[in-house]
Structures are given as C-alpha cells and as structure tokens.
Amino acid sequence: MNVSLVVLFKEVRENLRDKRTLINALVTGPLIAPLMFILIMNVVISRQLSQAEAPLGLPVIGASNAPNLLEALRQQGFDPQPPVADPIAAVRDRDAAAVLRIPGDFGKSWQKGDPAQVELYYDSSRRDMQQPVNRLKNMLERYSRLNGAMRLVARGFSPALVNPVVVDERDQSTPRSRAGALFSILPYFFVVTVFIGGMYLAIDLTAGERERKSLEPLFANPVPRSRILLGKIGAICVFSVSSLLICVTAFTVAGRLIPTEKLGMDLNLGPAFALEVVVLMLPLVLLIAALQTLVAAFSRSYREAQTYLGILMLVPALPSVLLSVMPVKTAPWMYAVPLLSQQVGITELLMGGSMTAVQVVTCLLCGFVTAALVLAVTARVYGSERLAISV
C-alpha cells in the first residue's frame, strides 16, 4: 500500500478514538454555526413580524388636545398609552421607544388652517427603536396627507396639484436576493468550519507528535518525509471535509426551519447549493490543511501552535467584513483570489445567481495552485532537521 495512505489511515483511525478531536471536528465545529444561525434568525424574524403586526403602543401627552387625530391613529393600529411626566427622560431611560406630545394650541392652529404641530421625542441612535418610530411617523404622515387632500378638494382644487413629481418605486430585489443579503455571512461560516474541523488534527499530527516524542522514531522509517506529510495532510482534509459536509447538511435543514417566506424571502439551501459549496470549498480545504500544518511545524509546542492558529482563523473573516463594510461590484479578478473567490461565489449562488464555468474554473484553479505552493513550502519545513527534534 502507498505509504501516504498508510499514514492517512493510521491518523484517521487514531483520531477517531480521540473524543476531543471528534467532538471538535464533527459536532461543535460544524454545528455551532448553523444552530446559532437558526436561533438568531428566528429571534430576528419573529421580532420583526410581531413589531409589524402588533398594535403600536406609545405614551401620548395631551391626547385630549386632538381627539380626531388620535381616533385616526387608533384606526391605523395605534394604541395610545398614558402620558409620562418627562418625555425626554422616558426616551433617554428607555422607558418608551418614543413619546408623542400634542401641544395645547393644536386645535387652534388646525381650525385656522395653519400647520398644527405635534412633537415626537425619540433617539435615532437606537436602531432597535427605529421601527416603532417610523411606523408612527408614517401614520401621522398619512393622516396629514389625507386631510391636506380633503382641504384642497373642499376649495375646488385637485390634490394632484401638490404632487408634481410622483415616484413609482420598482424594487428589483427578488425574494431570493433579499435573503442573500441577509445571509452573506454564510461563506465565512463554511470557511471557519473547515478551519476548526482540521485544526486539532493539524496541531496534533505535527506539534503534538513532536511534543510526545513520536516524530523522531517515525522519521527513522525508510519513507521520504514528503510522503509522510502528504498522508498527514490527507488525514486533516478527511476531517475538515467531514466537518464541511455536516455543516452544509445542517444548513440545508436549517433553511427549512427559518421562516424566511414570512419576510418575503426565498432561501435556496437545497442539495444543489450544498454540492456547489462543497466543490468551491475544496481548494480551501487543501490550502487550510497545508497552512495549519506549516504553522504547527514552526511552533515550538502544542500550545504555541494553538495560539497561532487561533489568530490565523481570523484571516478568513477579512473578505466577509470588507465586503460588508464597502460593498463593491464583483470584479472578475476576485475569482482568482482564494478565500475572496469563495466569498463572492457562494454569495452569488445564495442570491439566486449562478457562476459561469470560467468563474468556477478560475476559482478552483487559482485555489489549488495556491494550495500547492503552500504545500511545497510546508514540505520544505518538514524536511528541516530541527523539525523532528523534541527538546
């Protein structure tokens, strides 16, 4: 049997007996992200839904100054709450999302046909309170427009006079693209899963073996070190691919558990998407395994390797963060950069688009070439004298 396969089988077999590696690679690594995702999405979605449908209850000061206005608001789903003494303090202390105050001269101005003022106290820096505030603003606006139109009609004018320009909004987002925008963090989850899935093995097979003093006897066998390295990388890939498969499967199931259709979104996490993700991720699987082994070979101990790899794990977050902070148009060169190509490719698939054959080939080819380069560097480090010496 090929010696690399001998090494691969032995490492997989031994690590299947290691509970910590197993739990990390096959349970926590691949399942934490989908679970968190389901939880967060369910909370977010159900909150948005309940906020949109439930009656809007906010304190009103001076409700008796404008009984007609209040009645109109009530019909739109507003539920006036008892007044508060100090509206500024109430908003500041988060006792109320917003406070509506109707001044005493509201009725007088209204009768005269002057703009009648109401005051809305709120804090625009509190994002979670934006929705109720916007809802109330919209209700007030609607009431104002309606009465404005009625006044014009009463004086014999067409209400269209005050609307010289009308905006006809044509939103080109599809249910699926709206979901994609929300789910653009997904590619990062996949990368992290591959990273965690192989990490413990990568540390253990090089830094761990050296620390346990089994690397030196291993290298005394008549086998080139590069072949041993290949076997070890292969074993890491077996675990990280298993992690990825479990993670992708979990997201496929998760897609059914998230009530996205209630938000007018369509999420396609079906088998075809899963398969495309796995194929796109393959170069990264090899690249990450080689990188992790390289870091583990440089580290003096197991703990040192753990620290370095923890830092290295943040690197794949960069494209995700960059693209969300400054969304740029996807350029062809992006498919040639490993990590970035997976990010834009998977996001594109999520948004319901598809990748051209050229894009897929570019992504795979550049990914595998980069992986091969890192592998060559790792092999060089593996050949060094000091690698095997356990001090």
Added chain:
Amino acid sequence: MIQVENLRKAFGEIRAVDGVSFTARDGEITGLLGPNGAGKTTTLRMLYTLMRPDTGRVLVDGIDSAADPLAVRKRLGVLPDARGLYKHLSARENIDYFAQLQGVPADEGARRREVLIDVLEMRDFADRHAEGYSQGQRVKTAIARALIHDPQNVLLDEPTNGLDVMATRRMRQFMRDLRVAGRCVLFSSHIMQEVAQLCDRIVVIAKGRVVADESPDALRLQTGESNLEEAFVKIIGSGEGLAA
C-alpha cells in the same frame, strides 16, 4: 556493519560531534560510552539520517547514508532517545504501523510481531491502548516496532534508561540474543557497568571526540587498571556525567 568516518556536527558555536570515527561489526555489541552531553545522541542521529553531518560519512552495510538515506534506514532498527508511542493505538497497532511503513508484507509482519511480543514478554498488554503504559512497557513496544523489519543493524539510544532492574536484565539478554543472531548491535550508555558487561567493543566519547576505541581487555591493558570502571574514568579524565 556500520562504519563511521570523521563525523562532525556543530550547532552554532557548539561542536557537538567533533571528528568521531569507529566501526561496529556484525555479531558484536558495540557500546558508545560517554557522559551526558558527550555527543552520543547526536552521533546516533546522524547514523539514522535524522541529521546531516557537517563533514564525514556513515556507511551502513557499505551504503553511504548521504547518497541513499532510505536504503540505510531500511537496514537499521532504531530505538531513538525519543520513544513516544501513539497513545490511542495498542502495542500491536503501534508495531503494525511501523511494519507497514517499513514495507513488510502483512503476513510476514504479523508473524514477526507475535515473535517479538513473545520474546519481549508483551503479551499481557499488547492489546491495551498505549496510554497508561509503564516506562518498561513503552520501551518494549518501541523496540518491537523498531525491529519489526528484522534489520541487520540495531541502534539503541540508552536502551535501559528508566527501566527497573528486571526489565534492564531482560533488555541486556535481548541484546545478547541479537549478537548471537549475527546482528550488528550499537548502543549508547552513560552506565559504565552496563557497557563493561555487554560489549565486545567499547567506543568512549567525551566532548564530541573518541578518546578510546578498544575491546574491554585492551582497555584494561592500555590503562593498567584491572577494573574497567577505573579505566573509563582514567580515559575520560573525570567520572562526571557517568553512572556506575
């Protein structure tokens, strides 16, 4: 047979091995005696091609280790200073792994493995995972996996280190058996009595150099001491780093 010619190895300023030459013959036990830090382990590491010598060369059964390290490693059975096992594998599985890496056919490997398990008295722990082995059980497993391909030349770095009295006696008997079988046995030790008892030939190393390379009788004659241990101390110049 192992021939070592003028080996040198420096780590920065420190000359760990500084011109070591000797020959270890088939059917003999050759002892590498020296205080801790004399360069024994580094010398052995160059023999099994873990390290490359700065100058000099090593011939194993006539094969130059620099030219064909894989062929050299095939002819060597090595118990290195580092003798870690795979703790989630049993002794049998640890041995089988090395048999496969050595390219021993499966049935031949299984037969050899069982012979070694008998000879080294490993039967009662051979199927337990190596995690929790005693020092003696670990060394036995490490030796069994090192000899699974029935090598002509056997290198043992401080083989009795950490063993109890009974295990040490068995280990010494095992080395004598290898000599009877016509193997070339080369081992390092800092224990004078062990070397005196076992060796056909003694290579004394101090500060990276060979200070004596003789049979025990010749050593006694050369130093005028009837007691070998006195002879060692006289040759090295001090007994520091040695054990009786």
